[in-house]
Amino acid sequence: MSRLELAAARLAKALDDLExxxxxxxxxxESAAVAETKIAALDAEREALVARVATLEDEARALSGLTEEVEDRLDGAIAEIRTALSR
Structure with missing residues (x-):
């Protein structure tokens, strides 16, 4: 083989190895790009869920206050009924 053929063979092997x-x-x-897209979507979903949890916590606190108010009114009404029945 000539030097040119040897060099061409070495170049072809080097290109194959590189490939x-x-x-x-x-x-x-490609996998990393797909993973980054999924991560971005999951981050957005997480933020939405955190906001929803905060809203639900606020609603739970409001309902707790209303529940206490209803409980106090019912206790008062029951006390009045017992007083009226005992007369």
């Missing part, structure tokens, strides 16, 4: 190394890296980059 072998680059192919998994390209797939990894």
């Amino acid at each position: 072998t190394v680059v192919s998994p890296l390209a797939k990894a980059r």
Whole structure:
């Protein structure tokens, strides 16, 4: 073989080796891009859920206050009924 043929063979092997190394890296980059998209979607969902939980906590506190008020009124009404019945 001539020097040119040897150099061409070495270049072809080097390109094959490079392609072998680059192919998994390209797939990894694609996977990383997909993962980044999913992470962004999950972050957005998480933020929405955190906001929803905060809203539900506020509603629970409001309902707790209303429940106490209703309980006090019922206790008062029951006390009045017992007083009226005992007369």
